[in-house]
Amino acid sequence: SRQLVWLRNDLRIHDNTALAAAAAKGPVIAVFLRTVPQWQAHGHGINKIDFWARGVAAVKESLDGLNITLLHRDIDHFGEAPATLLDIAREHHIDQLHFNVEYPLNEQRRDHAVINAFKQAEIPAHGYHDGVAFAPGTLLTGKGDYYGVFTPFSNAWHKHITPEQLALRDTPDVQSPLAINSDPLPALPSFDESPVDKQQWPAGEQAAGDRLERFLRFRGRHYNAQRDFPKVRGTSELSPYLALGMISPRQCFQAVMGENDGHLADGDKGLTTWVSELIWREFYQHVAVGFPQVCRHQPFQAHTQQLAWRDDHDGFQAWCEGRTGYPLVDAAMRQLVTTGWMHNRLRMVTAMFLSKHLLIDWRWGEAFFLRHLVDGEFCANNGGWQWAASTGTDAAPYFRIFNPTTQSTRFDPDGEFIAHWLPELAALPAKARHAPPRDMLTKLDYPAPIVDHKAARQRALEAFKALSN
Numbered sequence: 001s002r003q004l005v006w007l008r009n010d011l012r013i014h015d016n017t018a019l020a021a022a023a024a025k026g027p028v029i030a031v032f033l034r035t036v037p038q039w040q041a042h043g044h045g046i047n048k049i050d051f052w053a054r055g056v057a058a059v060k061e062s063l064d065g066l067n068i069t070l071l072h073r074d075i076d077h078f079g080e081a082p083a084t085l086l087d088i089a090r091e092h093h094i095d096q097l098h099f100n101v102e103y104p105l106n107e108q109r110r111d112h113a114v115i116n117a118f119k120q121a122e123i124p125a126h127g128y129h130d131g132v133a134f135a136p137g138t139l140l141t142g143k144g145d146y147y148g149v150f151t152p153f154s155n156a157w158h159k160h161i162t163p164e165q166l167a168l169r170d171t172p173d174v175q176s177p178l179a180i181n182s183d184p185l186p187a188l189p190s191f192d193e194s195p196v197d198k199q200q201w202p203a204g205e206q207a208a209g210d211r212l213e214r215f216l217r218f219r220g221r222h223y224n225a226q227r228d229f230p231k232v233r234g235t236s237e238l239s240p241y242l243a244l245g246m247i248s249p250r251q252c253f254q255a256v257m258g259e260n261d262g263h264l265a266d267g268d269k270g271l272t273t274w275v276s277e278l279i280w281r282e283f284y285q286h287v288a289v290g291f292p293q294v295c296r297h298q299p300f301q302a303h304t305q306q307l308a309w310r311d312d313h314d315g316f317q318a319w320c321e322g323r324t325g326y327p328l329v330d331a332a333m334r335q336l337v338t339t340g341w342m343h344n345r346l347r348m349v350t351a352m353f354l355s356k357h358l359l360i361d362w363r364w365g366e367a368f369f370l371r372h373l374v375d376g377e378f379c380a381n382n383g384g385w386q387w388a389a390s391t392g393t394d395a396a397p398y399f400r401i402f403n404p405t406t407q408s409t410r411f412d413p414d415g416e417f418i419a420h421w422l423p424e425l426a427a428l429p430a431k432a433r434h435a436p437p438r439d440m441l442t443k444l445d446y447p448a449p450i451v452d453h454k455a456a457r458q459r460a461l462e463a464f465k466a467l468s469n
């Protein structure tokens with residue numbers, strides 16, 4: 001009895017719930033539906049799409065090793081998924097369909113449509129919860145609501161987690177070859193922009209596993225102390241791999257437990273803090289299901305919908321191009337555009353700068369990030385932006401507005417990160433890099449701050465105060 005596995009954001013053969021379940025039932029055929037126009041409509045740019053394509057090529061190689069055929073189809077939008085999959089199921093006499101579910105609203109709708117179409121065709125279709133330890137809706141507050149605050153969510157996660165939830169799923173055995181050839185993988189359509197350096201983000205589960213191992217061996221125990229300093233590279237840089245499922249959270253948890261006497265919540269502070277970041281990731285996936293307004297471009301906190309954002313296109317352009325006159329903000333934006341990735345501390349700093357100092361709608365920034373990030377992922381990106389803009393879960397209280405210069409002296413004390421991304425400031429003494437002297441700006445060819453911190457802060461406070469709760 002032939003099984004069809006529909007791969008999406010789970011581009012791996014190890015610890016893949018849907019793949020393991022399918023392989024337990026019979027010979028497997030896999031399929032990938034490349035949906036470039038839909039991904040673009042969702043705001044993803046070339047960096048992520050290119051990484052996606054390279055991830056499919058990598059998983060194809062792994063599937064080849066198991067004699068699992070990979071079919072590849074190009075479709076324009078999610079609406080075409082049910083018919084495309086049904087055609088394949090009929091052509092190849094498939095008994096059952098298996099896939100790992102995704103949680104943003106449009107993906108859920110697509111999956112429901114597929115399940116319904118298969119029901120009508122009387123072919124069982126199974127969706128599995130794979131990228132989270134708890135299926136959304138199974139970890140709720142005492143009142144039976146979804147958590148809207150991280151710490152109680154995380155406490156409940158640790159309290160209820162079981163070894164079964166963390167156990168790695170079986171890797172399929174090599175199967176007897178089927179008489180169906182894999183499809184060649186077509187080149188990507190051409191884009192206006194080119195992707196960032198591919199060497200920086202080698203795709204596939206081997207690369208992801210190597211990264212995890214290196215991180216845990218050399219940096220995991222220092223994570224707590226180093227994770228806020230962008231120049232140190234103290235974090236795992238696994239986000240693109242987690243976003244496309246080239247590695248699973250279970251593999252990460254298991255690796256931590258291997259280093260930490262079997263614990264996730266106790267023991268080494270660096271490792272347990274890192275675990276808590278993985279739980280943040282899961283939290284935002286639950287939020288997307290429990291509070292679907294966030295998937296409709298709406299704030300988590302409804303009253304902030306009325307906020308009087310400024311329609312400041314010049315300010316936005318300066319932010320995008322790293323020309324705000326605040327060196328840490330500008331260095332971070334250049335890191336994003338050049339590498340497709342930005343350090344978490346700087347995502348917070350730049351997002352807060354846009355939404356508070358410039359009082360520009362966080363949705364503009366959310367979209368810009370998504371267009372450039374190689375790890376662009378709706379739930380984490382939306383959650384992070386709404387946090388920074390004080391419209392979301394756990395939102396930073398609106399009156400706590402990072403001072404970008406203070407952030408710079410705290411987290412890039414020697415101005416090394418700034419000097420790397422803003423070579424025009426590298427000749428300045430370290431201390432001066434955080435706020436270059438005004439009389440040197442012309443010579444340095446660096447802009448003056450586009451807003452004054454104090455005045456901008458006041459403007460943001462007033463805009464938030466004007467909201468009725």
Ligand code: FAD
Pocket residue numbers: 227235236237238239240242243274277278280281282284342343344345347348351369373375376377378380381382383384385388
């Ligand atoms: P590590 O510190 O090594 O953390 C391990 C993993 O935990 C990450 O790979 C990621 O999967 C997860 N994680 C860590 N922090 C968070 C968080 N705050 N929220 C959710 N998951 C987290 N992360 C994305 O994966 N995609 C995004 O599109 C994204 N957009 C963001 C936008 C803003 C405005 C902010 C403030 C944060 C955003 N994040 C996003 C979260 C976080 O910044 C990145 O996950 C992190 O910087 C990735 O680097 P890392 O892999 O070295 O993380």
